[in-house]
Amino acid sequence: MKTLLKYLHLTGLMMRNCFVRELQFKANFVVRFFTELMWLVMQFIYIQVMYGQTGQIAGWNKWEMIVLMGTNYVIAQLFEALFYDNCVRLTDQIRQGDLDFNLIKPINTQFLVSLRYTDYASIVNSSVGLAVILFALGKLGIGVSLGGALLFGALVLNSVLIYYSILFILSVWTFWIGRSNNLMELYWQFGQFSRYPGDIYPWLLRKLLWTLIPMLVVSNVPAGLLIHKLQNGWIFYGFALGAGFLAFTVWIWQKGLQRYRSASS
Amino acid sequence: MIAATKTSANSAFHKYWVILSTRTQEDMAYRANYVFGAIFRFLPLVTMIFLWWAVYNGRKESGASPLIGGMTYEDMVVYNTLMYVARGFSSVPGTMSDISKDIKDGLLNRYLIKPINYLWYQVMYRLAHKLVFWYIALLTFPPIFLLMRNYFSHWPTLWEWAVFVVSLFIAFSIGMLFCSMVGMLAFWFLEISGFLFVVMMLEFFMSGQLIPLNILPVYLHRFLFYAPFGYEGYWPCMILMGKVPQDQLVPVLLVGFLWVAVFYGLSRWMWNMGLKRYSAVGG
Amino acid sequence: MPIIEVEHLTKIYRTQKRLPGLGGAVQGLFNREYTEVRAVDDVSFTIEEGELVGFLGPNGAGKTTTLKMLSGILYPTSGKARVMGFTPSERKNDYRRQFALVMGQKNQLWWDLPAQESLYLNKEIYGVEDEAYQKVLDEMTELLQVKKLLGIMVRELSLGERMKFELIASLLHRPRVLLLDEPTIGLDVVAQKNIREFIKEYNQKTKTTIILTSHYMNDIQALCDRVVVINHGHKIFDGRLDDVVEKFSQSKLITVSFKNGNISKDQLAPLGNVLEYTQVKAVLKVPRDQVKKTSNDLLTNFEVDDINIEEVPIEEVIEMVFKEGDQ
Structure with missing residues (x-):
């Protein structure tokens, strides 16, 4: 408990530092905010154009699709706020030997490298995504209980951690393959899979996206919970999968560190 | 930088070649990174194809026409695949951020004291990236096109091939010039990294990479047909698919060249203005 | 019992052989050959508590690699290192709370923040009490004459000033063992002298065990009674600085x-x-x-x-x- 408090405190401290840092680049912050907003609008136009051609896609109507879009957006933004920058920086740190100081601190190294930078624009944006979800739920006439909202929150967090685990594992691969910035782009590319209902994919791909590359677990489970398109078993499955992935990151991180070369610039 | 010591007339070209070829070597040293990059590049294509399939399927079930914007499902698949070829030429990832970073961190000095033109250096550097991309693409594209051979309903004429090749040159020029200009905004604004996403997104949308431009609402696509971004994706694809009427091929190219000229002039101007500012501030 | 014991420590790097030119690079995509570099080769020594030992050697001799193995940053290929009874490569928190590493070529301060923010973060990471923190901070900033610079963005500090804060950041938790890797590299003569004097005073006052690598002879001469000379990964001398002359000249x-x-x-x-x-x-x-x-x-x-x-x-x-x- 004391350790947990210490780590929370340190997280807060690093987030505060990033906030102070962010204040120096206010203009950038505003631009980022509107950029991400535009991204959302663009997805909205996309869905609009698609549903201009047909009334339903794989059994989902337009507003259900928008709940999915919003959910996915919230998750992606939270992930990007907390972890994305850190994962990308990690690949550089491994390659250029900049992990040294992280390794000598009397604290969990994975924690230190994973949470150092926070992107505040993304945090603000995730709330926009939440507004989109609420709006779409209103259109569908679906209410959410407190328990449902809490469970949704937990699932969103779980999804963020799954994203983190995948990206972290890819970054850590740098220890073996020397450079993996192309692998980092995978986030944007895998991310596409989670934007749509699982049923648009053929059997084999769908199975893959529910297990090994769990892009459907990430988005379809929390969104499915909201619009009642989900059996309870999937919720447990989602949490179990998240825990498994997280455990794997710890293991591979330790393995990778043994290969660290600490190149001097 | 060995080549920079040579002074003969044609070494001016040789210099860029050395920059270009060393860049390629550097990239190839990280083999796995490239192989993965080349394979996973096609993931978005997969989602797009399945989404379009679901859309066409939805239309079929409701009894609507099987054509969207004059394109069958097969056309749509071909369009999205060809988009990779076009964007393979027009997208120059990292250009905007590298240029803005060089300016912001004062790294420009490193180049200014060398007998090379910075912007041409960037072009060569990106060409090197493209070379590696195409080196690997040559292994990945043929099987994909072979796999989809039944989806092609139109075999391009020799004339269409020629126009297509020219349009790819326009695609690279516009992509490169545009990204350089955006990167050079760093002369005037301290931190533009966030802004770069806006630009990338606009490119993504306006080049027709997300949705073929002719499916967009009329007021949008009328405008986008004349905008420069269509040349980074939409036009090369449509030209090769035979969806551009014969008598419009040349006008389309001419507008493209016009944009290249305008962008070239603008970027030279920005560079000169920016450099004045850069040295005034002291880098 | 010595505070640092190193026995037959060896680090071997495997690097890819690159053939020259574009053709070589293409070939490298398919078929790779590796060469082994013995960065540190069978090095042994012991250091007693309170000693200030200099590591001397040309660039690439293996000094830094040795320090990194003592810090637990690098895993040794073979051999053993023990510092304060710990094996560094296990990276136990108890160990990491008791030593510090300062590197002249790398920095740990947050670039876009005033130095004091990085110092404070370090305080919290190491769990230093408020009072002790204030005391060390006052003492060090006074000694190094950087008190007024605490609130200035790190990116706006000079190299020498930054190095001073790097030193302070590493000493907040009062380490028992201090590893200094080229702390004066690239600094002007005055800053070099400042830092040198600080190290000397710090060692005398606190009896902290210090290993210092440098390729400036002045640093070593001013600070170290004992030197370990390393070349091509081998230890070729270990003893008093004066004896180097007698042995080799x-x-x-x-x-x-x-x-x-x-x-x-x-x-x-x-x-x-x-x-x-x-x-x-x-x-x-x-x-x-x-x-x-x-x-x-x-x-x-x-x-x-x-x-x-x-x-x-x-x-x-x-x-x-x-x-x-x-x-």
Whole structure:
């Protein structure tokens, strides 16, 4: 408990530092905010154009699709706020030997490298995504209980951690393959899979996206919970999968560190 | 930088070649990174194809026409695949951020004291990236096109091939010039990294990479047909698919060249203005 | 019991062989050959608590690699290192709370924030109490004369100022072992001197065990009684700095000035290697065992005004040692 408090405190401290840092680049912050907003609008136009051609896609109507879009957006933004920058920086740190100081601190190294930078624009944006979800739920006439909202929150967090685990594992691969910035782009590319209902994919791909590359677990489970398109078993499955992935990151991180070369610039 | 010591007339070209070829070597040293990059590049294509399939399927079930914007499902698949070829030429990832970073961190000095033109250096550097991309693409594209051979309903004429090749040159020029200009905004604004996403997104949308431009609402696509971004994706694809009427091929190219000229002039101007500012501030 | 014990420590890097040119790079995509580099090769030594030991060696000799293994940053390929009873590569928190590493070529301060923010974060990471923190901070900023700079963005500090804060950041938790890797690299002479003096004072006051690597002879000479000389991954000397000269230099220098200035160079040549020559003064390099005889010869055969016998300067000896290692 004391350790947990210490780590929370340190997280807060690093987030505060990033906030102070962010204040120096206010203009950038505003631009980022509107950029991400535009991204959302663009997805909205996309869905609009698609549903201009047909009334339903794989059994989902337009507003259900928008709940999915919003959910996915919230998750992606939270992930990007907390972890994305850190994962990308990690690949550089491994390659250029900049992990040294992280390794000598009397604290969990994975924690230190994973949470150092926070992107505040993304945090603000995730709330926009939440507004989109609420709006779409209103259109569908679906209410959410407190328990449902809490469970949704937990699932969103779980999804963020799954994203983190995948990206972290890819970054850590740098220890073996020397450079993996192309692998980092995978986030944007895998991310596409989670934007749509699982049923648009053929059997084999769908199975893959529910297990090994769990892009459907990430988005379809929390969104499915909201619009009642989900059996309870999937919720447990989602949490179990998240825990498994997280455990794997710890293991591979330790393995990778043994290969660290600490190149001097 | 060995080549920079040579002074003969044609070494001016040789210099860029050395920059270009060393860049390629550097990239190839990280083999796995490239192989993965080349394979996973096609993931978005997969989602797009399945989404379009679901859309066409939805239309079929409701009894609507099987054509969207004059394109069958097969056309749509071909369009999205060809988009990779076009964007393979027009997208120059990292250009905007590298240029803005060089300016912001004062790294420009490193180049200014060398007998090379910075912007041409960037072009060569990106060409090197493209070379590696195409080196690997040559292994990945043929099987994909072979796999989809039944989806092609139109075999391009020799004339269409020629126009297509020219349009790819326009695609690279516009992509490169545009990204350089955006990167050079760093002369005037301290931190533009966030802004770069806006630009990338606009490119993504306006080049027709997300949705073929002719499916967009009329007021949008009328405008986008004349905008420069269509040349980074939409036009090369449509030209090769035979969806551009014969008598419009040349006008389309001419507008493209016009944009290249305008962008070239603008970027030279920005560079000169920016450099004045850069040295005034002291880098 | 020694605070640092190193036995047969070895680190081998495997690097890919690159063929030259574009063709080679393409070939490298498909088929790769590796070469082994023995960065640190069978190095052993012990260090007692409170010692200030200098690691001396040219670039790439293995000094930094050794320090990184002592910090737990790198896993040794073979051999053992124990510091304060811990095995560094296990990276136990108890161990990491008790040592510090400062690297002249890398920085841990947040670039876009005032130095004090990074210091405070370090305080919290190391769990230093508020009072102790304030005390160390006051003391160090005073000593290094950077108190006024605490609130300035790190990116706006000079290299020397940044280095001082790097030092402070590493000393907040009062480490028992301090590893300094080229702390004065790239600094101007004044900043070098400041930092050197600080290290000396700190070592004397706190009895902290310090290992210092540097390729500035001045640093080592001013600070270290004991040096470990490393070249090509091997330890080639371990002992007092003065003894380096005795061990590696087979010659001494005889400086002689003459009463009347008409001695020619040819007259001196048979006596030894003439390094400097003017008509009134000459410097001769003479093998150790012949110093006595040569001085006698000089005194009897020439009208000598003054004669002076010295050791070869240490820089030159060290330089010679490294050069020999290369052959």
